Amino acid sequence: MHACPHCGKPAITVLRKTFLGPGVPVDCQSCGKPVRVTYPAWMKAAFPGAAVMVGALLFDSELLMYAASLAGLGLMIGLHLLWVPLVKDR
Ligand SMILES: [Zn+2]
Numbered sequence: 001m002h003a004c005p006h007c008g009k010p011a012i013t014v015l016r017k018t019f020l021g022p023g024v025p026v027d028c029q030s031c032g033k034p035v036r037v038t039y040p041a042w043m044k045a046a047f048p049g050a051a052v053m054v055g056a057l058l059f060d061s062e063l064l065m066y067a068a069s070l071a072g073l074g075l076m077i078g079l080h081l082l083w084v085p086l087v088k089d090r
Pocket residue numbers: 004005006007008009011028029030031032033
């Protein structure tokens with residue numbers, strides 16, 4: 001769970017946060033106020049995983065390509081959860 005910047009209580013589930021992109025506010029499930037993630041933070045967290053996924057295209061082996069793509073996706077989601085803070089939408 002991720003703490004709400006308005007009320008400090010759990011705002012959204014990990015699953016919800018995983019699919020939360022910039023510019024799309026969601027309502028805190030504790031206080032109902034809108035929270036969102038910022039574009040710069042989202043980009044910073046998405047970049048390493050995206051770079052790994054692009055790098056995966058360079059492998060000759062299909063198996064390695066799929067493995068690296070999955071690793072990149074995992075990295076993207078992991079960094080998103082760790083690095084991207086929730087902020088007040090208004
Ligand atoms: Zn709240």
